[in-house]
Amino acid sequence: MSELRELYQETIIDHGRHPRNFGVLPEANLHQEGFNPLCGDKIIIHVYENNDIIENMTFEGVGCAISMASASLMTECLKGKSKQEVQEMFDAFHQLMTERNHSVNDKLGKLAVLAGVIDFPVRVKCATLAWHTLKAALAHESYVVNTEESLK
Amino acid sequence: MKKSRVTVQEFINAKHAFEIIFVRGATEGINLVAQSYGRSHFKAGDEIIISTMEHHSNIVPWQMLAEQCGAILKIIPIFDTGEIDLEAYQQLFSSRTKIVAVTHASNVLGTINPIKKMAHIAHAHQVPILVDGAQAFPHMAVDVQELDCDFYVFSAHKAYGPTGLGVLYGKAQLLEKMPPYQSGGDMIESVSFTKTTFNKLPFKFEAGTPHIGGVIAFNESLHYLRTIGMQNITAHEKELLIYTTQKLREFSDINIMGTAPEKLGVISFVFNDIHPHDIGTVLDHEGIAVRAGHHCAMPLMERFHVPATVRVSFGLYNNQSDVDIFIAGLHQVKRLFS
Numbered sequence: 401m402s403e404l405r406e407l408y409q410e411t412i413i414d415h416g417r418h419p420r421n422f423g424v425l426p427e428a429n430l431h432q433e434g435f436n437p438l439c440g441d442k443i444i445i446h447v448y449e450n451n452d453i454i455e456n457m458t459f460e461g462v463g464c465a466i467s468m469a470s471a472s473l474m475t476e477c478l479k480g481k482s483k484q485e486v487q488e489m490f491d492a493f494h495q496l497m498t499e500r501n502h503s504v505n506d507k508l509g510k511l512a513v514l515a516g517v518i519d520f521p522v523r524v525k526c527a528t529l530a531w532h533t534l535k536a537a538l539a540h541e542s543y544v545v546n547t548e549e550s551l552k
Numbered sequence: 553m554k555k556s557r558v559t560v561q562e563f564i565n566a567k568h569a570f571e572i573i574f575v576r577g578a579t580e581g582i583n584l585v586a587q588s589y590g591r592s593h594f595k596a597g598d599e600i601i602i603s604t605m606e607h608h609s610n611i612v613p614w615q616m617l618a619e620q621c622g623a624i625l626k627i628i629p630i631f632d633t634g635e636i637d638l639e640a641y642q643q644l645f646s647s648r649t650k651i652v653a654v655t656h657a658s659n660v661l662g663t664i665n666p667i668k669k670m671a672h673i674a675h676a677h678q679v680p681i682l683v684d685g686a687q688a689f690p691h692m693a694v695d696v697q698e699l700d701c702d703f704y705v706f707s708a709h710k711a712y713g714p715t716g717l718g719v720l721y722g723k724a725q726l727l728e729k730m731p732p733y734q735s736g737g738d739m740i741e742s743v744s745f746t747k748t749t750f751n752k753l754p755f756k757f758e759a760g761t762p763h764i765g766g767v768i769a770f771n772e773s774l775h776y777l778r779t780i781g782m783q784n785i786t787a788h789e790k791e792l793l794i795y796t797t798q799k800l801r802e803f804s805d806i807n808i809m810g811t812a813p814e815k816l817g818v819i820s821f822v823f824n825d826i827h828p829h830d831i832g833t834v835l836d837h838e839g840i841a842v843r844a845g846h847h848c849a850m851p852l853m854e855r856f857h858v859p860a861t862v863r864v865s866f867g868l869y870n871n872q873s874d875v876d877i878f879i880a881g882l883h884q885v886k887r888l889f890s
Contacts, residue, residue, distance in 0.1 A: 403837065404837055404888065405888075407833070439829055439844070439860060440853070462859050463827065464827035464829040466830070522833075523829070
């Protein structure tokens with residue numbers, strides 16, 4: 401139960417049920433779709449990028465509590481960040497998902513609530529779908545991000 | 553291998569042992585029929601009938617064949633209970649209908665389809681019927697002559713046998729008319745650079761060295777099932793189905809998908825707005841393995857307007873205390889997510 405509580409913290413349940421920044425973004429100039437074909441999770445990220453800064457970001461989609469909460473928290477944390485900073489956060493988040501190294505927690509702030517995912521390897525893809533989709537958006541990729549192809 | 557072939561023949565009551573073709577799984581069996589029978593018999597504008605509740609493995613091979621030869625897929629609708637709309641099924645037939653491919657039992661809904669009736673209707677239109685028995689075979693007695701289906705496929709690994717092995721049963725007169733699916737060793741009678749003559753059934757369809765070890769092992773699986781008795785397995789799983797369905801109905805916010813009176817021990821459900829994968833993770837933590845997702849039946853998910861479901865299914869080794877742990881796990885899900 402403790403592992404489960406660690407995974408499904410209140411923040412995650414809350415963001416999963418009431419995702420922030422959910423919906424379309426009229427001023428967005430970047431749109432990217434992400435898909436996990438194994439579970440059917442779908443996400444679309446809308447970004448308004450100006451001079452390499454993420455001025456605003458929203459998302460739409462359907463998925464589990466982990467994927468929705470992760471996307472919601474990501475949009476909250478990355479608003480106002482530069483592309484360089486986003487890349488650094490991406491790397492730190494990736495580390496959080498794959499290594500038991502808590503030195504990244506400070507950098508990640510609120511996102512560290514997702515640390516429990518590491519104990520549930522099959523759920524890592526749920527937590528990282530939004531991040532890979534955002535990365536592709538910022539790289540101006542034209543393909544749909546697919547967890548079974550791009551996330552190694 | 554010969555022994556196993558005879559065991560399978562007896563198990564499904566095929567007329568001849570040479571009507572039993574060993575393949576890699578139910579999927580390959582369907583592909584074999586689509587590519588060998590379909591490609592040699594279908595022309596542009598011909599029609600293939602499948603149902604809404606098919607597994608992707610009984611959709612995609614027909615879709616690919618349709619693209620190759622210009623045929624059209626026609627889909628049998630189902631009722632909200634998860635049962636085939638037999639009247640609509642009859643209406644789908646035309647002079648261009650070339651085959652019906654339908655699952656014996658749904659891997660999502662558990663519905664057991666009225667195959668005998670459906671075969672009778674297809675035959676009245678001179679159309680053969682392929683039955684996907686992947687879900688049904690390990691859970692109920694199958695008699696292909698009684699069902700009067702033209703093809704029946706299933707996988708060994710779902711019947712407590714090895715992976716990478718399955719069976720295609722086909723009526724001899726159809727199999728004989730069909731060209732080989734793959735070519736190579738074992739499937740030939742004689743080869744020269746100008747002419748090759750093909751081996752007789754079943755070897756015509758078993759090119760290359762077969763999965764000998766798997767075939768021999770599967771013989772043991774079937775003996776095991778026979779010792780227990782398929783009727784006993786069906787009765788045992790039915791009991792668990794009834795017990796679990798009753799327990800699930802006590803949750804006001806659980807919605808069961810598939811309420812046909814004729815059901816295998818398979819229950820798909822959605823639980824409030826809690827995503828099936830989150831439910832799956834909690835149950836897994838309690839040692840209960842369920843499947844969460846679209847179950848390789850995305851069109852069926854669309855039919856019921858859900859992205860995914862949780863599916864609990866029973867094997868002959870399950871008992872009531874497993875179900876009690878499962879139900880306790882669901883209460884925990886409720887606590888975590890409320």
